[in-house]
Amino acid sequence: MFCYQCEETAKGEACTKGGACGKSNEVADLQDQLIYMLKGLAAVNQKARDTVHENPGLKTRLINALKGNEQSKEGEPEDYIDSHFMVEALFSTVTNVNFSATDFEKWIQDAYDKREQIKSELQAHGVDLSDLPQAAKINPDELGNAESVSILATEDEDIRSLRELLVYGLKGMAAYAYHASVLGHQDKDIAVFIDRALVATLDDSLSVDDLTGLVLECGSFGVKTMAMLDEANTTTYGHPEPTEINIGTGNNPGILISGHDLKDMDQLLKQTEGTGVDVYTHGEMLPANAYPEFKKYEHLVGNYGGSWWQQKTEFEKFNGPVLMTTNCLVPPKDSYSDRVFTTAMVGFEGLKHIEEKEGGTKDFSEIIEMAKQSRPPEQLENGAIPAGFAHNAALSVADKIVDAVKAGQISRFIVMAGCDGRQHDREYYTEFAKQLPQDAVILTAGCAKYRYNKLDLGDIGGIPRVLDAGQCNDSYSLVVIAQKLAEAFELDDINDLPVSYNIAWYEQKAVLVLLALLSLGVKDIVLGPRLPAFVSPNVLNVLVENFNISKNTTVENDLERLL
Numbered sequence: 001m002f003c004y005q006c007e008e009t010a011k012g013e014a015c016t017k018g019g020a021c022g023k024s025n026e027v028a029d030l031q032d033q034l035i036y037m038l039k040g041l042a043a044v045n046q047k048a049r050d051t052v053h054e055n056p057g058l059k060t061r062l063i064n065a066l067k068g069n070e071q072s073k074e075g076e077p078e079d080y081i082d083s084h085f086m087v088e089a090l091f092s093t094v095t096n097v098n099f100s101a102t103d104f105e106k107w108i109q110d111a112y113d114k115r116e117q118i119k120s121e122l123q124a125h126g127v128d129l130s131d132l133p134q135a136a137k138i139n140p141d142e143l144g145n146a147e148s149v150s151i152l153a154t155e156d157e158d159i160r161s162l163r164e165l166l167v168y169g170l171k172g173m174a175a176y177a178y179h180a181s182v183l184g185h186q187d188k189d190i191a192v193f194i195d196r197a198l199v200a201t202l203d204d205s206l207s208v209d210d211l212t213g214l215v216l217e218c219g220s221f222g223v224k225t226m227a228m229l230d231e232a233n234t235t236t237y238g239h240p241e242p243t244e245i246n247i248g249t250g251n252n253p254g255i256l257i258s259g260h261d262l263k264d265m266d267q268l269l270k271q272t273e274g275t276g277v278d279v280y281t282h283g284e285m286l287p288a289n290a291y292p293e294f295k296k297y298e299h300l301v302g303n304y305g306g307s308w309w310q311q312k313t314e315f316e317k318f319n320g321p322v323l324m325t326t327n328c329l330v331p332p333k334d335s336y337s338d339r340v341f342t343t344a345m346v347g348f349e350g351l352k353h354i355e356e357k358e359g360g361t362k363d364f365s366e367i368i369e370m371a372k373q374s375r376p377p378e379q380l381e382n383g384a385i386p387a388g389f390a391h392n393a394a395l396s397v398a399d400k401i402v403d404a405v406k407a408g409q410i411s412r413f414i415v416m417a418g419c420d421g422r423q424h425d426r427e428y429y430t431e432f433a434k435q436l437p438q439d440a441v442i443l444t445a446g447c448a449k450y451r452y453n454k455l456d457l458g459d460i461g462g463i464p465r466v467l468d469a470g471q472c473n474d475s476y477s478l479v480v481i482a483q484k485l486a487e488a489f490e491l492d493d494i495n496d497l498p499v500s501y502n503i504a505w506y507e508q509k510a511v512l513v514l515l516a517l518l519s520l521g522v523k524d525i526v527l528g529p530r531l532p533a534f535v536s537p538n539v540l541n542v543l544v545e546n547f548n549i550s551k552n553t554t555v556e557n558d559l560e561r562l563l
């Protein structure tokens with residue numbers, strides 16, 4: 001195995017003997033094989049699109065031939081290409097989503113079946129397939145011995161770095177596109193870009209400049225994807241509202257729901273209503289408490305515990321069942337593993353998995369029955385934390401914010417979005433937040449906030465000093481807020497705003513968020529707690545020269561340069 005896709009990669013270089021995340025060698029290799037198969041599928045998808053473009057008659061034929069076996073959702077942008085499968089499969093390889101070899105073996109076979117089906121239809125139509133890349137021709141049983149599958153097969157370290165940066169950005173994009181897709185929102189341009197970018201990683205004729213361009217384009221499509229997800233979430237569940245989220249516990253047994261999937265949240269709340277079982281959010285599900293459609297449920301008690309990596313102690317103490325809708329799953333301890341359920345792309349050998357039924361519904365009754373037999377959660381803390389400052393809520397107080405800046409009450413906004421992680425050096429973010437001057441406001445999204453969202457940093461004239469826009473994907477909200485502030489201050493360049501960026505990253509969604517910020521021209525981003533191992537020295541130089549990106553240093557030094 002060779003995996004360096006996340007911030008916790010071994011020695012800051014690569015995991016080569018089991019992952020620091022708990023991923024086995026076998027699963028790491030299967031993930032590489034799946035990605036390779038997806039590149040081949042993308043090439044075939046492209047071929048199909050090109051052919052349909054030239055022969056519109058083929059479209060009906062492809063639709064008729066593929067429909068029976070397609071898993072594609074209603075409203076799919078092109079019903080002969082299953083772009084939902086593509087985003088599912090990419091998403092499954094994000095850090096801490098799925099640890100099950102059985103699942104990856106199945107998805108490799110599915111990718112192969114889909115690819116071959118489209119190929120045979122194209123062939124029957126007389127299309128020449130000889131120019132397809134090897135990834136579009138290889139059989140699943142040959143993958144284990146194929147050198148080209150490995151990340152290290154790309155010898156030039158800069159090309160390898162850019163190819164991987166692109167693939168990781170696409171994994172993040174796929175995660176967000178997946179959440180939008182289950183709510184019925186898809187975009188053909190995004191699906192086409194994912195295929196084009198995957199195929200580009202197989203193309204030896206592309207230069208460093210070509211690939212750098214694609215990486216930034218990935219960021220632009222990232223903005224588009226996050227906007228699509230924002231639209232999907234807010235049109236379905238309303239705009240998040242400023243909310244004081246309870247962090248204490250009640251006396252009923254509960255179900256703890258974690259991850260990012262709001263549709264799962266919705267179905268769980270509906271199915272638990274009136275059962276005497278309460279629902280609590282964990283980790284990245286915290287922002288769900290601020291959506292009008294969810295707030296109306298009295299049995300949604302609040303948030304339990306901290307960010308993803310604390311689950312080993314917190315799931316233990318919760319006493320009731322836990323539903324993991326997405327990452328970050330930590331390999332569970334035996335003491336509570338029988339209470340952990342996975343769904344969607346999440347998987348772990350031995351854990352119970354809730355499948356989606358026809359029409360996209362899920363039956364959580366087994367979890368609810370288990371909860372009824374459980375003791376109520378052990379109280380970890382009490383009080384409340386403010387959340388719900390996504391773009392709609394933040395912009396509703398935009399006048400107040402602009403006035404506070406003009407009056408000198410707010411000197412600076414610090415975007416501290418991104419991820420949390422288990423390494424001790426993440427304490428840096430707590431210290432940084434503590435030491436910020438009283439007139440600085442933190443804008444956040446993602447699970448990075450758990451390092452400072454319980455510090456009670458107060459408010460400035462009623463504006464909380466931690467404005468929490470929501471999950472990592474709601475970083476889109478921070479972009480909207482920055483753009484609106486630039487308008488209000490009549491600035492052409494968002495870099496002229498009193499906004500600084502001190503971003504923490506962990507996995508591939510954060511890579512996409514970072515690329516999205518770069519594509520918008522955001523400069524001087526400070527990134528930590530480590531720079532990505534997959535960024536080669538030359539690629540880093542390109543990022544430094546064009547965007548002045550840098551690694552975080554000490555709290556004192558960074559406060560000085562960011563304020």
Ligand code: FSO
Pocket residue numbers: 260283284308327328418419420446447448471472473506507509510
């Ligand atoms: Fe955190 Fe994990 Fe949302 Fe990531 S839960 S670390 S950026 O997966 O997805 O913020």
Ligand code: SF4
Pocket residue numbers: 003004005006007008009010014015018019020021022023028095096
């Ligand atoms: Fe290592 Fe991160 Fe890859 Fe897991 S996802 S194997 S921790 S680099």
